[in-house]
Amino acid sequence: MKNTAPPSRLTSFLKTWIRRLPGILLISLLLHLILIRFWAPHARSVMLLDKDALAAEQKEITQRENERKKAEQEVRAKRALPTEHKEKLREEAERRDKQQAEKKLRDILRNRESALKLREEMFERIENRKEDEFIPEQVSEPFLETAETRLKELAESVEGFKDAVPETEKTDIMRERDQRADELLEQVRELVENIRDNPVDPSEELTELTGVAEKIRYLARQEGHRGGESGEPAWELSHQGNQLNQEVEKALNKAVEAPLINDLSEAETIGDMSRPGPNADIADLYEAGREAEKQTEQAVRDTRAAELALRQHDSFGKAKTRITDWSPDRPDLAGDLRKNTTATVGDLNAYREQVKQATSTLSSMATRTASLTGQMAAMVGDPSSRTRGRNLPPGLSQGWGEGDSSGGRAILSEGDVGSEPGRALATEAKLPEAVISAKALPGRRFTESSSRQGWLFIDTWYHIGPWENHTKTNFAVPRPPEQVIDFDAEYPDGKFSHIEGHVDQVLRWQFLQSDQIRIQPLRVYGSSTYFFYTEVFFDRSREMIVTIAADDAAILWVNGEPVVDRSGLSPYKLGELLLPITFQQGTNTLLIRLENSPGPTLFSVLLCPREAVEDYL
Amino acid sequence: MSPLIDAVFLLLVFFLVAMMYRKELRDIDITPPESISDQRLLPEDDTLVIGIDTEGAFFVQGRPLTATQLHTELRDVSQANPDRRVRLDADAEAPFWRVAEILDILQFRNLSNVGIRTYDERYNR
Numbered sequence: 001m002k003n004t005a006p007p008s009r010l011t012s013f014l015k016t017w018i019r020r021l022p023g024i025l026l027i028s029l030l031l032h033l034i035l036i037r038f039w040a041p042h043a044r045s046v047m048l049l050d051k052d053a054l055a056a057e058q059k060e061i062t063q064r065e066n067e068r069k070k071a072e073q074e075v076r077a078k079r080a081l082p083t084e085h086k087e088k089l090r091e092e093a094e095r096r097d098k099q100q101a102e103k104k105l106r107d108i109l110r111n112r113e114s115a116l117k118l119r120e121e122m123f124e125r126i127e128n129r130k131e132d133e134f135i136p137e138q139v140s141e142p143f144l145e146t147a148e149t150r151l152k153e154l155a156e157s158v159e160g161f162k163d164a165v166p167e168t169e170k171t172d173i174m175r176e177r178d179q180r181a182d183e184l185l186e187q188v189r190e191l192v193e194n195i196r197d198n199p200v201d202p203s204e205e206l207t208e209l210t211g212v213a214e215k216i217r218y219l220a221r222q223e224g225h226r227g228g229e230s231g232e233p234a235w236e237l238s239h240q241g242n243q244l245n246q247e248v249e250k251a252l253n254k255a256v257e258a259p260l261i262n263d264l265s266e267a268e269t270i271g272d273m274s275r276p277g278p279n280a281d282i283a284d285l286y287e288a289g290r291e292a293e294k295q296t297e298q299a300v301r302d303t304r305a306a307e308l309a310l311r312q313h314d315s316f317g318k319a320k321t322r323i324t325d326w327s328p329d330r331p332d333l334a335g336d337l338r339k340n341t342t343a344t345v346g347d348l349n350a351y352r353e354q355v356k357q358a359t360s361t362l363s364s365m366a367t368r369t370a371s372l373t374g375q376m377a378a379m380v381g382d383p384s385s386r387t388r389g390r391n392l393p394p395g396l397s398q399g400w401g402e403g404d405s406s407g408g409r410a411i412l413s414e415g416d417v418g419s420e421p422g423r424a425l426a427t428e429a430k431l432p433e434a435v436i437s438a439k440a441l442p443g444r445r446f447t448e449s450s451s452r453q454g455w456l457f458i459d460t461w462y463h464i465g466p467w468e469n470h471t472k473t474n475f476a477v478p479r480p481p482e483q484v485i486d487f488d489a490e491y492p493d494g495k496f497s498h499i500e501g502h503v504d505q506v507l508r509w510q511f512l513q514s515d516q517i518r519i520q521p522l523r524v525y526g527s528s529t530y531f532f533y534t535e536v537f538f539d540r541s542r543e544m545i546v547t548i549a550a551d552d553a554a555i556l557w558v559n560g561e562p563v564v565d566r567s568g569l570s571p572y573k574l575g576e577l578l579l580p581i582t583f584q585q586g587t588n589t590l591l592i593r594l595e596n597s598p599g600p601t602l603f604s605v606l607l608c609p610r611e612a613v614e615d616y617l
Numbered sequence: 618m619s620p621l622i623d624a625v626f627l628l629l630v631f632f633l634v635a636m637m638y639r640k641e642l643r644d645i646d647i648t649p650p651e652s653i654s655d656q657r658l659l660p661e662d663d664t665l666v667i668g669i670d671t672e673g674a675f676f677v678q679g680r681p682l683t684a685t686q687l688h689t690e691l692r693d694v695s696q697a698n699p700d701r702r703v704r705l706d707a708d709a710e711a712p713f714w715r716v717a718e719i720l721d722i723l724q725f726r727n728l729s730n731v732g733i734r735t736y737d738e739r740y741n742r
Contacts, residue, residue, distance in 0.1 A: 020621065023622065024621055024622070027622055027625060031625070360680060360681060363680075363686070364682075364683055364686060367683070367685055367686045367689050368683075368685060370689075371685055371689075444725055445724075445725065445727070460721050460725075486685065487683070487684035487685045487688065488683040488684055488685050509684070511714055511715075511717070511718040511721075513714075513717055513718075513721065535725065537725065537727075
């Protein structure tokens with residue numbers, strides 16, 4: 001018998017695999033089919049190489065898939081949940097988000113605490129205002145400052161009135177009236193002297209002065225045609241009487257505030273709040289968050305009113321009437337969560353969504369309250385400058401005039417933003433607009449490694465407006481962005497708040513980027529107030545030359561400090577105002593209040609390293 | 618030696634289980650703009666995904682955020698990790714100024730590792 005050699009290991013291996021090959025191919029085919037059916041439903045269309053057919057098929061598949069999913073969801077949603085599992089499923093739905101919600105609530109409560117402390121600090125300042133200093137400082141002194149000029153002009157008007165008719169032509173009545181004019185002038189002089197002697201209590205003299213001013217006007221009206229048909233001397237005398245009356249009224253209005261300067265009865269009543277216990281559910285956490293946010297807003301409102309009262313030497317109550325604020329419309333998710341009985345799968349899904357929305361809203365509340373508290377801290381932190389106040393170095397608050405050395409249009413001052421009043425270095429420094437325009441590039445970041453070291457114009461802003469200014473470009477009415485920058489805020493007190501459906505009926509912050517140096521609001525309206533806000537970055541603290549031009553009036557705040565305050569009407573003129581400003585390392589904020597009279601409005605802000613413009617200084 | 622079918626099923630089970638452990642990211646309903654010149658990048662777990670829907674609303678990692686929250690979030694991200702990869706998922710119908718706004722904030726915050734998600738039919742169909 002012939003011995004046959006046993007098959008080698010390789011042969012045996014190959015034989016085994018050849019036997020398995022059909023099975024492997026079959027499984028592979030099945031896997032591919034599954035892949036094509038579920039993971040690449042449109043793979044068949046790829047073969048067609050027809051773009052339109054491909055798109056149509058894709059659309060149809062997606063639609064079918066969506067319909068199927070929807071139908072499945074509807075069926076599932078109606079399925080009742082077992083009663084014994086309801087509570088467990090609710091807890092399960094909350095579990096993941098509850099931790100996050102608790103964390104956010106802690107943040108909100110912490111922010112609330114800070115806001116209340118800052119409010120108390122501001123209230124202390126209101127309570128510490130001294131009544132016996134208020135009248136001399138805020139009533140008598142401002143009145144006496146203008147009284148000298150007023151007396152001088154009044155005396156000139158009386159002389160003009162008397163000289164309007166030659167002595168020989170005067171009737172007896174005219175002479176009597178001349179005498180009366182002298183007497184009234186003397187009375188004014190005496191009353192002003194009395195106020196100077198006793199500036200603590202000028203109310204009696206001021207009231208008397210009102211009567212005297214009225215008598216002057218009456219006298220002038222009686223002699224309406226003295227000095228010819230135009231009646232100019234009589235008109236001038238009447239005008240002086242009117243001016244005096246206005247100034248006295250202003251002082252009297254201020255004097256009324258005196259007894260109220262420490263009055264905080266208009267302050268909000270903010271109740272105590274306790275942190276929800278360990279067994280609190282999401283609805284409780286949400287409710288507590290809403291309440292804490294509301295109380296933070298109340299504290300912010302009070303702080304803003306107190307800051308305004310201190311800055312404008314008003315009573316707290318009066319300042320509060322001028323505060324406009326905004327609160328987001330938070331949904332009543334706590335009610336929805338409690339109403340949801342999770343009887344069906346659909347209810348459970350809705351419950352999960354409500355839980356997620358509640359957590360997300362708590363997160364939004366935490367961010368907002370942190371932002372509000374941060375801005376409050378800046379407001380309270382530096383009482384001397386009073387955030388976004390109007391205290392400027394001398395020379396920076398004149399109106400825009402045609403540039404000359406006395407007009408204050410081209411002023412260089414030295415020092416940090418908002419520090420000691422700036423020292424004028426040069427009053428004739430001017431740059432041709434064409435030079436700046438030709439060299440400027442857009443940008444907001446300044447670093448040592450920047451290839452560009454010349455003029456940069458700020459091209460990116462958030463802006464909001466318009467508010468009505470009744471053609472008064474004097475920044476008299478404070479607006480919310482001066483106190484708080486809140487990009488989520490909506491202000492319903494804009495210029496067109498009364499026009500239903502107007503695009504600017506409710507004012508919101510809008511992003512604005514310009515490829516030009518001249519920045520304009522997205523929609524320009526006459527007699528309007530706008531605000532523009534942006535941030536610039538510096539890798540280290542450095543001094544920059546800033547130039548600002550605006551049509552018509554503008555205030556610029558850098559890091560909350562006013563650096564330029566120009567009221568009045570003016571055309572846009574670039575390069576006439578060069579300000580050295582030291583920016584801090586990191587992010588710096590810029591806020592502009594732009595006032596427009598009828599007509600167009602625009603502004604520009606450019607920054608440049610000092611060395612790049614040294615030749616012009 | 619185990620049959621190949623065992624190995625195949627083993628792999629299948631492995632991938633199925635692996636997919637269950639993927640990081641949870643919520644979807645937002647957007648249709649990205651089309652592009653034929655994009656660059657394919659492998660996904661990273663810590664990519665910051667910023668979404669903008671057709672209404673111009675912001676989302677970060679699927680969570681809806683207000684403008685103030687977005688500013689705060691991006692400031693925090695830039696302080697923690699300025700090299701973090703950022704992906705912008707903007708709907709093709711989203712207002713373009715919103716896209717410009719996000720890109721500007723990212724640039725200002727020095728977050729330069731930024732990509733825009735697009736839809737490329739060569740790869741997706």
